[in-house]
Amino acid sequence: MATAIIRAWILSMILQITTLTSLTAAVLPFGHLGPENTAIFLNGFHFLSGDTTAEISANHWCAILSDDFLQCVVYNTATTPSRLVGIEYIISPKAFECLDFEERQLWHSHQYEVTSGFLIEPGMPSSVDYAIMEVLVGTYGKTVHTWRYDQGNNSIPIGVPELVMGYTGESQITPDFVKERDELFGVNTTAIRESRKNLVAPPVIEGADSWKYGYVLTYGLVNTTTDTAFNQSMNATAT
Ligand SMILES: *[C@@H]1O[C@H](CO)[C@@H](O)[C@H](O)[C@H]1NC(C)=O
Ligand SMILES: *[C@@H]1O[C@H](CO)[C@@H](O)[C@H](O)[C@H]1NC(C)=O
Ligand SMILES: *[C@@H]1O[C@H](CO)[C@@H](O)[C@H](O)[C@H]1NC(C)=O
């Protein structure tokens, strides 16, 4: 698959970007380089499963583990230091096809995220960006957000991890939310969209983007406690 070629390109790019780190750091407080082996920096949008109005701007640092699998750490936007707010797994269409129907419902397609210009690689030369997007357009992501930093829970991560999805069409996201992102990174989503208009997007495989078909899936804490000596033990340790 094409990802092998892309991996080679990316490695050479990373070397170049590394030498530019001090320069880019002045522009982007969160930089291009994440943990070891991180090859791609992506900004895109998520929303809480079950609530398309809960818009989140997500910064992904992704490592390529195989032709079928990438893993990404997700950080919030525009703070220094950046907060770790989630995880995204990205798989090839070939891998997605092997999943059963229930599992598929947890995944979102990247078709529209790529063709819309929502998914960007700030600072990546356009020819490399295009080659990476040619691969990503056919992939699927499963994403969990562990910190709703955007909801004012911004000193301590409160609550339980949440399933998020990706946008799949026009008018699902607030235009100003995209504008804000564009201003932050100095990009133009409309121009990026136009630059990708010849990109071949394979059809979305059945089962992804389940929310579009009315499925409302959220993670939650399952509490099967029947009895607890919690207060008693608190007293015991306090004395
Ligand atoms: C934190 O986020 C959770 C989940 O979004 C919300 O229910 C809760 O009210 C928030 N708490 C604070 C202190 O903002
Ligand atoms: C973004 O690009 C589009 C299409 O190239 C152009 O019409 C528009 O004026 C640009 N917007 C900004 C804010 O530069
Ligand atoms: C779980 O259930 C127990 C028993 O009802 C309760 O005391 C406890 O606070 C619950 N924990 C959470 C995190 O909801």
Ligand SMILES: *[C@@H]1O[C@H](CO)[C@@H](O)[C@H](O)[C@H]1NC(C)=O
């Ligand atoms: C345990 O402690 C909490 C917090 O002080 C209190 O609200 C609750 O009523 C206590 N439960 C029992 C069973 O004593």
Ligand SMILES: *[C@@H]1O[C@H](CO)[C@@H](O)[C@H](O)[C@H]1NC(C)=O
């Ligand atoms: C824990 O300590 C508080 C305060 O000393 C006391 O009121 C309460 O009864 C104790 N709870 C238990 C379960 O022993």
